[in-house]
Amino acid sequence: MTKPALKTNAGARARKGGFGKNGGRGPGDYRRRGGAQGGSDGPILLYGLHTVEAAFANPDRRRHRLFATDNALNRLAERGVRPDVPVESVTPRRLDGMVGRDAVHQGVVLEADPLPPYGAEDLGRARLVLALDQVTDPHNVGAILRSAVALAADAVVTTERHAPEEGPVLAKSASGALDMIRHVRVKNMARFIGEMREAGFQCVALDSAGPETLEATAFGDKVVLVLGSEGKGVRAGVREACDTLARLDMPGAIQSLNVSNAAALALYVVRRALSPTG
Template sequence: MSDDRKSSKRPRHPGYFNRSKDKSDGPAARHFGPRKAAEKNPDQLWIYGVHAVAAVLGNPRRTVLRLLATQNAVARLKEEGANVPAHEDVAPRDLDRLLGAEAVHQGVAVEVAPLEPLALDDLGEAKLIVVLDQVTDPHNVGAILRSAVAFGADALVVTGRHAPAETGVLAKAASGALELIHVVEVPNLARALDELGDLGFTRVGLDSEGDHVIEEAMGGERIALVLGAEGKGLRRLTREKCDVVARLDMPGAIKSLNVSNAAVLSLYLARRHLGAPAKG
């Protein structure tokens, strides 16, 4: 095992997509606890891991402020096809001190400005989007981002509050997908679902108690998959705004899945209904 690799133990410091200036609404005010020292500035963040950093370097929407890398990591970035800019040579222990010993940095970290979230008006001709109703775990959201990109989704819609921040933890879990899909931030999810309905989206909510099986729920030429928070699922008003609330029929003793696993299945069925995405 390379000395650039760290333990597979995952960090536990979620935050929020919104970058509100109201400190009372920031991560330190929540029970999740504070961010790591390297992520306390809302105007910049560290993204780490070979795949995540390679995706950053290939994203023209990103402003790269600083790149720290070991020689091994630079070689791996080049193997990934990344155009590696001027960087600072570091040892793995330097990144441990910066990011925390539990961060799986693989010998590389890049400091960037956060991506600007889009508005619903920016969706254009989008056909498939994922809407998150207070899904807060950054590992789940990262996995959902990765699946959304894999199945050709056009955007992820989150609320300004009750969503994980754009942090290194999220970017690492997404394994580069954060750079490949648009994130739309809305102040009120119920109103956003109304607007999506006006735009012609079939709003399909996922719930283990849904009235319809998900295979029969896909319809129309534009689909918005609505996924609820871990544990409590969709909120009442969110359910009411959906055109259909569907369930995944499972014959086993466990009747519900982790939200990121449910996202994979629903994205597959939605994409099968809509057909293959257009080639860019």
């Protein structure tokens, strides 16, 4: 069988509403983002059972077609997924040709539009926001998205440049979390931090030179936790825009963590420090 064409549906993508109760901007024209499908305008391919299940549960995800094996369709049905798009029964080999042999598609691929471009204006009701300053690895960002959902963060913020765009690799690494949390992309992280401080958020950058440990830091009611890339860390201009620096002290022989592990630990510390209403 031939590989299906990913067709653009320009003009039909704008829709009302936004994220949850807060509303939001219309998505406008989408670009195909990231992964093997990156480059031109058009939908993206999402794969994996958790990823596809979350995409069907997200009212903000505009879906087009589902390609699945009979076994995968049965597994989706067991999870309560009722596809609201045309379904094409295909072989695993066909799916390999769509997303690559190395992709763990679990027998299911969904053709869908990228999510709407959420912005800082969509964070009015947030209390815990995680900002990633030029973290570029989609596997790390995907793992961080999953931890952010698990620890009840309200949003993950990345830069428009030097950060992975939405695509199949990021979505698969997030294992459904991409459709369960706001992923905000900003042009200028330092400016975003300034805007959040003006909105009443306490902005804390994780830095090995922080004067206090994260556990000893006093947190307000609304917090933006900022992490930087491995090696460079949070950039100087972004650090200066924050209210304070804090560090994570490691008691063992290894003194540093992968950024996704550091994010999970830091989110846990901050989440426990926030009031129960958070």
